[in-house]
Amino acid sequence: MTRGLWVTLEGGDGSGKTTQAALLEEWLRARGRTVVRTREPGGSEVGRLVRDIVLHHRGDIAPRAEALLYAADRAHHVATVVRPALARGEVVIQDRYLDSSVAYQGAGRVLDAGEIRDLSLWATEGALPDLTVLLDLDPAEARRRLDADDKPFDRLESERAEFHERVRGAFLALAASEPDRFLVLDAARPAEELAGAIRERVRVLL
């Protein structure tokens, strides 16, 4: 049976993860692979309820509660969506995973990054993707893209610029500490070029 493959996309809001996920999916489908496109938070039915709390609740959520909500979403998602798809030999393309928790809750929310990572690994019984694509972008440029989009901001998107700088730094540090799992790309490059670089890396893993 064909081996399953798990690819996650990370980066700040507005870095182009959705575009790249769509282009990768199209390419894989054309090669005859079955693809599951999913995301965190909200990749399962339970997850969609959690997503609604973490992104749309008005007012504060205690940092540890927020971290646990993301971890709960992740635990259920990996157990009921990701692992079954990989066991069927499918390709899972996922918008955000535990690196987002480390970057946003760890660096951004002044919780301990190592604890956040361990919490997620406990939640998922140690599940790590085969490849994580980090779309790295200057937060000021991301801001311009989001403004041009004209969508209402969710809780995290409306955080201060300095918060997004910390998140960016945390993602880059994560990538540096696990160079085998990460592919870091400059998200300011044209979408087609980025897609080509991602395909090149995925081709090796298939």
Ligand code: TYD
């Ligand atoms: P995303 O789905 O990319 O937002 P949108 O659909 O609006 O583009 O991500 C939602 C937000 O959740 C994003 O700002 C980052 C945040 N997030 C965390 O803080 N921790 C996490 O563990 C995850 C997965 C996301």
